[in-house]
Amino acid sequence: MAPTHDVLLVGGGGAGLRAAIAIAETNPRLRVAVVSKVYPMRSHTVSAEGGAAGVARSDDSFDEHAYDTISGGDWMSDQDAVEAFVTEAPQELLRLEHWGCPWSREPDGRVAVRPFGGMKKMRTWFAADKTGFHLLHTLFQTSLKYTSVVRYDEWFVTKLLVDDGRVQGVVAIELMSGKVEAITASAVIICTGGCGRVFPFTTNANIKNGDGMALAYRAGAPLKDMEFVQYHPTGLPFTGILITEAARAEGGLLINKDGYRYLQDYNLGKPEPKPVFRSMELGPRDRLSQAFMQEVAKGRTIDTPYGPVVHLDLRHLGKKIITTKLPLVRELCLKYEALDPITDLIPVRPVVHYMMGGVHTDMNGATPLEGLYAAGEAACVSINGANRLGSNSLTELLVFGARAGRAAADYASTAKDSTPAVVAQAKDEQRRLDRDFLRKEGGHERLATLRVEMQKTMETSAGIYRTGDALARGVDQLRSLQDRMCTVSLDDRSRTFNTERIAALEFAFMLDVAEAIATSALRREESRGAHQRTDFPARDDERFLAHSLAHRDADGSCRIEYTPVTITRWPPAERVYGR
Amino acid sequence: MGDKITLQVTRYRPEEESSATVQEYEVPCPKDWVVLDGLNYIKDRLDGSLTYRWSCRMGICGSCGMTVNGEPKLTCETFLSEYGHGPVKVEPLRNFPVIRDLVVEIGDFMRKLVSVKPWIIRNKEKLLSDGEYLQTPDELDEYKQFGMCINCMLCYSACPIYGLEPGFIGPAAIALAQRYNLDSRDEGSAERLEVLSEHDGIWGCTFVGECTEVCPKHVDPAGAIQRYKLTAALDNLKSFVIPKSAR
Numbered sequence: 001m002a003p004t005h006d007v008l009l010v011g012g013g014g015a016g017l018r019a020a021i022a023i024a025e026t027n028p029r030l031r032v033a034v035v036s037k038v039y040p041m042r043s044h045t046v047s048a049e050g051g052a053a054g055v056a057r058s059d060d061s062f063d064e065h066a067y068d069t070i071s072g073g074d075w076m077s078d079q080d081a082v083e084a085f086v087t088e089a090p091q092e093l094l095r096l097e098h099w100g101c102p103w104s105r106e107p108d109g110r111v112a113v114r115p116f117g118g119m120k121k122m123r124t125w126f127a128a129d130k131t132g133f134h135l136l137h138t139l140f141q142t143s144l145k146y147t148s149v150v151r152y153d154e155w156f157v158t159k160l161l162v163d164d165g166r167v168q169g170v171v172a173i174e175l176m177s178g179k180v181e182a183i184t185a186s187a188v189i190i191c192t193g194g195c196g197r198v199f200p201f202t203t204n205a206n207i208k209n210g211d212g213m214a215l216a217y218r219a220g221a222p223l224k225d226m227e228f229v230q231y232h233p234t235g236l237p238f239t240g241i242l243i244t245e246a247a248r249a250e251g252g253l254l255i256n257k258d259g260y261r262y263l264q265d266y267n268l269g270k271p272e273p274k275p276v277f278r279s280m281e282l283g284p285r286d287r288l289s290q291a292f293m294q295e296v297a298k299g300r301t302i303d304t305p306y307g308p309v310v311h312l313d314l315r316h317l318g319k320k321i322i323t324t325k326l327p328l329v330r331e332l333c334l335k336y337e338a339l340d341p342i343t344d345l346i347p348v349r350p351v352v353h354y355m356m357g358g359v360h361t362d363m364n365g366a367t368p369l370e371g372l373y374a375a376g377e378a379a380c381v382s383i384n385g386a387n388r389l390g391s392n393s394l395t396e397l398l399v400f401g402a403r404a405g406r407a408a409a410d411y412a413s414t415a416k417d418s419t420p421a422v423v424a425q426a427k428d429e430q431r432r433l434d435r436d437f438l439r440k441e442g443g444h445e446r447l448a449t450l451r452v453e454m455q456k457t458m459e460t461s462a463g464i465y466r467t468g469d470a471l472a473r474g475v476d477q478l479r480s481l482q483d484r485m486c487t488v489s490l491d492d493r494s495r496t497f498n499t500e501r502i503a504a505l506e507f508a509f510m511l512d513v514a515e516a517i518a519t520s521a522l523r524r525e526e527s528r529g530a531h532q533r534t535d536f537p538a539r540d541d542e543r544f545l546a547h548s549l550a551h552r553d554a555d556g557s558c559r560i561e562y563t564p565v566t567i568t569r570w571p572p573a574e575r576v577y578g579r
Numbered sequence: 580m581g582d583k584i585t586l587q588v589t590r591y592r593p594e595e596e597s598s599a600t601v602q603e604y605e606v607p608c609p610k611d612w613v614v615l616d617g618l619n620y621i622k623d624r625l626d627g628s629l630t631y632r633w634s635c636r637m638g639i640c641g642s643c644g645m646t647v648n649g650e651p652k653l654t655c656e657t658f659l660s661e662y663g664h665g666p667v668k669v670e671p672l673r674n675f676p677v678i679r680d681l682v683v684e685i686g687d688f689m690r691k692l693v694s695v696k697p698w699i700i701r702n703k704e705k706l707l708s709d710g711e712y713l714q715t716p717d718e719l720d721e722y723k724q725f726g727m728c729i730n731c732m733l734c735y736s737a738c739p740i741y742g743l744e745p746g747f748i749g750p751a752a753i754a755l756a757q758r759y760n761l762d763s764r765d766e767g768s769a770e771r772l773e774v775l776s777e778h779d780g781i782w783g784c785t786f787v788g789e790c791t792e793v794c795p796k797h798v799d800p801a802g803a804i805q806r807y808k809l810t811a812a813l814d815n816l817k818s819f820v821i822p823k824s825a826r
Contacts, residue, residue: 038632038634038640038642039685039689039730041640041641041729041730042634042635042640042641042642043640044634044635044640046635046639046640046729047635047637047639047640091707094707094710094711095707097711097712098699098704098705098707098711098712098764099698099699100698100699100759100762100764100765102719102722102723102726104716104719105714105715105716105718105719106716107715107716108713108715109713109714109715109718110711110713111711130639130727133639133729134726137726141692141697141698141755142698142699144692144693144697144698145696145698153689176678176684205634205635205636205640206633206634206635206636207634238611239611239636239637241636241637242637328639331638332637332638335638335656336611336637336656446623446624446627447623447627448622448623448624490627491626491627491628492627492628492630493628494592494594494595494628494679495594496592496593496594496678496679497630497678497679497680497682498630499622499630499631500622500627500628503627
């Protein structure tokens with residue numbers, strides 16, 4: 001039987017839409033499907049603020065962008081992938097320009113660039129501080145002109161169909177009707193983004209549940225480097241809303257309760273009045289978030305009902321810079337904190353922001369499972385290593401979204417028919433989705449209770465600083481939450497737009513992903529980038545200059561293997577900032 | 580957490596009932612809680628079957644538009660404290676078919692959006708190797724505000740014309756058409772004009788201006804529509820005076 005689609009994308013955010021366009025341009029005859037649990041323009045790419053990195057000026061070079069990325073990632077990045085990334089970055093950003101992205105401009109009409117954390121040169125392209133919003137809407141609106149791309153808006157994928165050693169499509173619920181269908185395809189690309197919602201305090205939208213990571217993991221594809229979780233140093237307390245790094249790139253300062261620029265105490269350079277590349281407030285995110293924790297320990301932070309904070313000071317930038325370059329920062333502060341950054345200090349604290357890890361892929365987005373590809377935050381190529389630099393992720397989803405799209409298009413052009421077994425698999429899945437959710441009997445625990453327990457467990461065991469003991473306890477608690485899933489009592493029995501069933505499925509995905517994070521973190525007995533073990537405070541290249549691969553065993557448990565990091569021209573060295 | 584407020588939420592469960600009902604819930608109302616926090620409290624603690632959309636909770640994804648005390652609002656940025664002691668009435672957005680509870684069907688907008696060709700149209704595309712299209716900050720400012728639309732549907736919900744005449748292409752789609760028309764890189768305004776000059780296009784609007792008033796992103800769709808009407812009228816006039824081939 002011929003599959004319904006040639007390439008099916010799970011997720012319609014930046015990576016998915018870029019992949020869809022790449023496929024449509026590679027071969028207009030291929031039938032592309034974008035299956036997304038939200039309308040594509042609601043995808044979380046929309047929340048990205050600061051910008052997208054790509055060499056743009058004659059004083060810059062690919063090698064410098066590569067070095068910043070590799071040292072920023074504490075040498076865990078695959079350097080061949082980074083080289084491809086930095087080389088293709090400018091043309092991808094330029095392509096967006098041709099598609100209408102409203103990049104901010106220099107007076108002479110050229111695209112403007114700004115500095116960013118961990119970057120030695122100005123190379124971050126930006127659309128004020130709503131870069132993700134503009135990038136997503138540009139991609140979405142551009143995708144509308146390709147008639148070979150069909151969309152399944154508000155369809156939630158519950159399972160990958162795998163038979164004959166290859167992925168052959170998905171099973172998905174249409175939210176509006178509640179109907180469950182098999183959607184077959186020669187190739188599937190996972191573009192579902194991250195999983196910040198496994199933690200209690202995150203910049204991530206409610207939809208960021210690691211769906212695609214869990215789908216791949218359950219289907220037999222490993223998750224790579226899941227222990228590397230990025231805390232962004234500047235989130236608003238309570239809401240976790242992101243205050244972009246661009247605020248510091250424009251000259252914003254981080255000060256503690258004494259008004260002191262505390263970063264100078266953490267080997268990040270000396271305080272200068274103007275921003276200095278790779279120094280102080282423009283240091284990498286992992287180091288800044290760790291410095292915050294040290295300040296808490298020293299009692300030099302400010303206590304609030306929502307935990308300790310430090311202050312981000314933008315006042316000296318003045319009204320013009322703030323309203324033209326950082327309008328969203330001001331809008332968010334006015335709305336959610338009832339303060340004006342032109343005259344007031346902004347309270348901030350580290351907040352879970354990004355997964356360096358994800359579905360294990362090669363440079364073309366291919367996973368070890370035939371027919372399955374991944375791109376964007378859901379994937380781990382890896383260019384980000386142990387810590388991603390700000391403004392590399394939007395570019396990453398373009399470069400590797402396009403690469404995965406082209407590779408999947410090539411594969412799909414030669415792929416075989418779907419096998420009868422997937423029909424039976426889809427029937428089984430249909431029954432499961434009825435039996436375990438709509439017709440679920442008994443139970444006494446609320447879903448939200450378990451979700452909060454999972455989130456607390458992750459914060460306690462897999463936060464900014466970790467120990468083997470806490471992680472081992474965390475893994476146990478996550479296992480017991482898996483068991484308690486069956487004790488959940490569900491209120492919603494209807495098929496029409498049943499968001500409770502979706503939330504329960506998302507929670508199950510999150511538990512799998514959380515276990516992969518905690519287990520990978522437990523096994524990595526060293527400190528590197530965003531993974532800091534107080535019981536193993538040093539980096540250990542001898543044992544751990546390797547990517548972790550989390551496999552799901554038949555009994556549901558998580559098994560860790562390692563694969564080497566690719567080093568081309570930049571041998572592991574000390575990470576140096578501020579000097 | 581001492582204070583509580585009553586939310587009067589419109590429920591509609593098509594599998595169980597033929598028309599909507601109202602259900603009351605008491606929720607806490609700390610000063611930094613928005614209406615969406617109240618709904619999440621209900622869903623998590625009181626009634627898991629309450630149905631609504633939300634995602635970013637920072638006013639940028641456009642998912643959580645609802646009618647709050649009669650006005651279209653993004654519930655993630657509408658504070659409970661704005662409503663004193665309550666009660667707060669939460670209904671689905673108006674002018675759309677309701678799928679369930681607070682979830683409305685927006686397929687009509689999605690089709691209209693495509694019809695205005697919201698992408699850069701060029702007679703001849705520039706090669707990547709030739710670099711960027713130069714665009715000065717002033718040229719960017721020409722269209723930028725119309726590009727701020729988050730497709731949240733508040734303007735359609737507020738638009739009296741769309742309510743009466745569902746064929747009307749509507750504020751957001753017209754603003755987005757104008758966003759591309761005014762972009763110095765675009766050459767597609769004539770193509771878009773054909774779609775928009777039809778009866779269901781811009782002429783449907785009587786310039787009531789509610790769309791601009793409710794827009795959470797200050798896009799000013801009403802301004803876009805008026806500007807467009809002028810262009811269309813001039814174009815129409817030209818068609819009498821100058822043959823099309825010469826324009």
